[in-house]
Amino acid sequence: MTASGSNVWVFSERADVTLELLGKGRELADGLGASLCALVLGTALEHEADTLASYGADKVFLVENQALQNTLPEPFAEAIGKLASQYGPQILLIGGTRRGRDIAARVAAKLETGVITDCVALGLDEKRMLVADRPSYGGILVSTEICTTRPQIATVPPRAFEQAAPRQGQRGQVIRADVDLAPPKTRVVKIAPKEVRGVGLEDASVIVSAGRGVAKKEDLRILQELASELGGELGCSSPLAEDLKWLPLERLVGLTGRKVKPKLYVACGISGQVQHITGMRGSRTVVAINTDPEAPIFQQSDYCVKGDLYEIVPLLTEAFRRIRQK
Amino acid sequence: MVRTIVCAKQVYNVEGLKVDPKTRSLITERVDRKISDFDKNALEEALLIREKHGGSVTVVTLGPPTASDAAKDALKMGADDAYVIGSADTEQLDARATSDMLAAAIRRIGEFDLVICGDASIDMYSGQVGPRLAERLGIPQVSHVKKVTVSGSVVTAERDLEEADETVEAPMPVLLTVTKEINEPRIPTISMIIKASKKTVKTLDAGEPGAPFATSVKVLKALAPMTERRREAVEGKPAEIAESLARQLLREGAVEG
Numbered sequence: 001m002t003a004s005g006s007n008v009w010v011f012s013e014r015a016d017v018t019l020e021l022l023g024k025g026r027e028l029a030d031g032l033g034a035s036l037c038a039l040v041l042g043t044a045l046e047h048e049a050d051t052l053a054s055y056g057a058d059k060v061f062l063v064e065n066q067a068l069q070n071t072l073p074e075p076f077a078e079a080i081g082k083l084a085s086q087y088g089p090q091i092l093l094i095g096g097t098r099r100g101r102d103i104a105a106r107v108a109a110k111l112e113t114g115v116i117t118d119c120v121a122l123g124l125d126e127k128r129m130l131v132a133d134r135p136s137y138g139g140i141l142v143s144t145e146i147c148t149t150r151p152q153i154a155t156v157p158p159r160a161f162e163q164a165a166p167r168q169g170q171r172g173q174v175i176r177a178d179v180d181l182a183p184p185k186t187r188v189v190k191i192a193p194k195e196v197r198g199v200g201l202e203d204a205s206v207i208v209s210a211g212r213g214v215a216k217k218e219d220l221r222i223l224q225e226l227a228s229e230l231g232g233e234l235g236c237s238s239p240l241a242e243d244l245k246w247l248p249l250e251r252l253v254g255l256t257g258r259k260v261k262p263k264l265y266v267a268c269g270i271s272g273q274v275q276h277i278t279g280m281r282g283s284r285t286v287v288a289i290n291t292d293p294e295a296p297i298f299q300q301s302d303y304c305v306k307g308d309l310y311e312i313v314p315l316l317t318e319a320f321r322r323i324r325q326k
Numbered sequence: 327m328v329r330t331i332v333c334a335k336q337v338y339n340v341e342g343l344k345v346d347p348k349t350r351s352l353i354t355e356r357v358d359r360k361i362s363d364f365d366k367n368a369l370e371e372a373l374l375i376r377e378k379h380g381g382s383v384t385v386v387t388l389g390p391p392t393a394s395d396a397a398k399d400a401l402k403m404g405a406d407d408a409y410v411i412g413s414a415d416t417e418q419l420d421a422r423a424t425s426d427m428l429a430a431a432i433r434r435i436g437e438f439d440l441v442i443c444g445d446a447s448i449d450m451y452s453g454q455v456g457p458r459l460a461e462r463l464g465i466p467q468v469s470h471v472k473k474v475t476v477s478g479s480v481v482t483a484e485r486d487l488e489e490a491d492e493t494v495e496a497p498m499p500v501l502l503t504v505t506k507e508i509n510e511p512r513i514p515t516i517s518m519i520i521k522a523s524k525k526t527v528k529t530l531d532a533g534e535p536g537a538p539f540a541t542s543v544k545v546l547k548a549l550a551p552m553t554e555r556r557r558e559a560v561e562g563k564p565a566e567i568a569e570s571l572a573r574q575l576l577r578e579g580a581v582e583g
Contacts, residue, residue, distance in 0.1 A: 072494075073457060074466055098487050102469050105421070105457035114422050114542025117452040136548060137449055138340050141352060143548040148541075185466040186500075189482070190493035206581065230581050238341075255340065264580040274345050274550070281553050285580040287571065299347075302556040303574070305567055315568035323572055324583060 006032045006128070007087070009151070010057075011039040011080060011103075012095025013071045014158070015048055021093045021156060022056045022164035024122055028091060029058075031124045037061060037089070038172075041079050042068045046174075053172035056164045060174045067181040070188040071099050075181045077106030082179050084111060089151045091130050093122075096155035104155050113149040119156050130154065138255040139278035201251065201258045206232025206266075209253055209280070210246075212239050213269015213290060213309055217246040222310065223268055226317040235260065237270045254279035268309040272297025289313065328381035328476060328498075330372040330440040331432055332405070333459070334365040336389055336396035337449045350549040361387075361396045364444025366403075367504050370511040371474060372442050373404050379476055381439070382406045386431055386530075388424060394527045401522040402514040409435065409530045421454035423539040427532040428455070429462035434530060440481070441501040445470055453503070460501035468494050469503040 008029040010021035018038060029036040035058040040049045042064065049062040061083055067075040080103065084092065094104040096118055108115045120142075121133040130152040136143040147153060201207060208227040210220055220234065227234045234251060241252035253260055255275040261282030268289050270276060277300050280286070288301035289309045298304045305312055336359050344353045361369070372383040385400040385408040387393050397408035411431045419427070432438065441463070446453035453469075460467035472491075473484040485492040486505050514522070533539060560567050575581045 073469070077461070098470050101453050102457045102467065105454040106461045106467075108422065108454070108542075109425065109458040109461035112422070112540070112542075114420055115452070115454055116543055117454060131546070136451070137338075137343060137352065138451065140340070140343060140345060140550060141548045142551045144546045145543055146546055147543050186468060186494050186496040188492060189495050190491075192491045192493075194488075194490055264575060274343070275341060281551065285575065285578065286555060287575070298557065300553065300555055302558060303571060304557060304559050305571065306559065306561075307564060307567065311564040312567060315564055316572060319568040319572035320576075320581065323576060 006034040006090040007037055008032065008034055008091045008093070009037045009039060009084070009089040010093045011041070011100075012097070013041075013076070013099055013103075014095055014097060015051075016163070017095035017097065017100075017156075017158050018052060019055055019163035020158070020161045021095060022052065024156065024161045025091075025093055026056050026164060028093075028122065028124065028130070032090065032128055034090065035059060039063070039080060039083065041065075041076055042071075049174045053174050054166050054170075056167050057172040059172055061177045062174055063177050063179050065179065065181050067183055070184075072184045072186055072188070073099070073102040073106050074186070075184050076103045077110060078181050079179050080107045081110035083177060084151055092151040092153045094153065094155045096157040096160075101155050104153055108153050111151065113151060113153060114147040115153040115155060116145045116147055117155045119154045120160055122154060122156070138275070139259060139281075140255065140274050201233055201235055201253065201260050204233040204260065204262050206230040206264045207235045207253070207260055207262045207280075207283075208232055208266045208268065208313075209235035209237065209270060210240055210268055211237040211270030211276075214240070217244070219310070220246060222313050226266065226313055226320075229317050229320050230264070232262070232264070237276045252279075267297050267301065268313060270297055271295045272300055328375050328379045328440055329438045330375060330381065330383050330442060331435065331438045332365070332369045332372045332383060332385045332400070333428055333441065333443045333455070334369060334385055334387045334396055334400055335362045335444075335447045336360070336387060336393045337362045337447055340448055345550040350552065352548075352550075359392060359395065361399055362444055362447040362449070364446065364448070364504060364506055366444075366511040367506050367508050368442040368444050368502075369400055369403055369405065370509045371502075371504055372440070373512070374509065375440070375474070375476055384435060384438075385409070386411065386428060386435070388419070388427060388532075397527040398522070401525045401527070402519050403512055404514075404518060404522075407528065408525075409528045411530050411532045418541070419539075420541045420543040421452055421458055422543070423541045425455045425458035425462055426539045428459050430532040431530050432459075432463065434532075439479075439498040440476075441465075441499070443501065443503045445503045445505050456501060456503035463499075463501065465499045465501055466496050467501040467503070468496050471502050471504045472507045474502065474504075474508070
């Protein structure tokens, strides 16, 4: 075993996510005074390995093997596990896609260590061990966790961190690594790419959301008009999507629905239980409109309108239209 | 004949949880516990496979004495057997210890063709136990499955991935993790409940006495996140409120002008 001490390794089967991991990995590696290594696994990926070498990776391990043709968890975990046993990294960051989380789990089982999943913040403690924050109980809590065995593995969801920038004048070294891999027992017979949908709630810059304060399904029109005026989307709290089924589940914001981060979130007639707050906490500015002055939503809002949405919302739509026309 | 093992976790009903605003911690008193949602889908799928191909459905759950309620619920839905693996404090178990305990227990239960787990538990949502268990049992896994067909000793499964639906063929024994789209779990009828009342929940020790299963991940703290909001009251007549709010939101760039 090559004693390489405290290296930071990153892996994702997605090139864009690998760059995000390199950005965060650089910070951790600098904090440890360690080197940063990227893993590139698959077939015909020399070009990708070269790219990563110019985006901050000190070393890029390139493994090309027919067993890695499809991104199946067994051969990927076997390759990463064997390299990690050989080189002994301290930290291994894996892109938290569905495929990546599977791979992380199997690598951890092989190496008898643990994985902190869905990390939204990563740092080093006073002993220079990796400590990470992750949501638990559907985002109601943020849990600060440490993995006490090495390598400390963490999965990082896509788009959690900025991509690394190219490093001027510095190039990492690409190292071809030969790893014996068993042929996978599973076989991919079909891959049907999903249709890309229009702007989803996660990407909306404005969301106007409806709660139980909306009396009838038809009245959602009032909120839709405000959303349309602002180029935004209509959202809702769980009773409207799950019980009354006035809106499809893809418009549900909260614990059992989407986690959104618009520039503006307008909560109309939403009481503001923690299950809903969990979904909209990332919003930059929050406006709440509610007739109940005690509604908990007001504790979580920047602008509190204690009034009737049926009066306020149409006037607000009109005000925006008038002011913006000038 | 397909011998299926289903792993089920008992969790708090997260929709009933509240947060204490002072301590920022979870209030769990009077919150009921249940089988984690996707684990119920796992059990339902095992029952559907048994109806079609014959065989057996064995449910394994891990935990304190309250976990036997989850095992009983599984029997009511139609499982042939249900085991509780004794563990004093499941809150302290991470995915490593959990999957190692499950693997040890499953080996003691006997031979199997399929293991089905939920994609992730609704409380921790780490999705690690299924794949780790497959690794420990030395079998392949197919995760995020939304459709399964069994034909002879081959399982064909459709996986729900972010960018694509991927169809995979795997030889048995194999471990599947399933999503909630795969089926609608049955609700036990009175006659199913009566039938289940004649069965008993079995208990099983996973490890050797005095040799605890190793853990890796420790929770240092878990608190409700606090977002500081301005909480500014906007007051006046409705038209005044609308006017000043619209102007303020445009001024601060929350809405593009």
